[in-house]
Amino acid sequence: MGSKSRVIYGLLLIVVLFFISGNRLSGQEKVNISGGIGFPEVLNIGIRYKIFDQARIGLGIGWWPPSTSGLIGWGNIISASGDFYYHFGGMSAYSNMAPWYIRLGLNYFRIGWDSGADNTVNSYLRLGRDFYLSEDSGVSLDAGFLLHLNYVDETWGRWWFPALGISLFYRFG
16 A cells, blocks of 8 residues: 555544544544545545634545546646635525635645646636535535646736535534
8 A cells, every 4th residue: 555545544534433422532523524625635635624614624635536548647746725614695504604605715736647747736716506415414606717737838927717605514513
């Protein structure tokens, strides 16, 4: 087993332990775990923690499998993110958190190639909404843009890309 696989399995174990001990971690819906897909997070798992009335912080890790051989082939894609969520607007029957949010994040993105790897650091800003399915679960959708922070093209300057995601979440408490 490679070191990258050990890191992914270790992080999965941590999320599972949070899941199992969730009621001890939270009394007032303070902790959410999630799984989703998006860019730049790729296939991801994450955890969010309520820090005050309408704000949360989150951490996530993502992975995308290597491509098969072809015109454009890549190795594993790894992503790690840290986020700040500010909730506003509207009310939900299932939560005291407002359903709309602004998400500000920082992301590390590594893509492997046959000739090496590209490592980028990105910042993103998104607008999103939580759709509660029950008192304990829901779906988050968000979209916005990201900016490469450590790469500047001589002709085009900094690169801007769309940032978007969908995730299922489970909340404790």
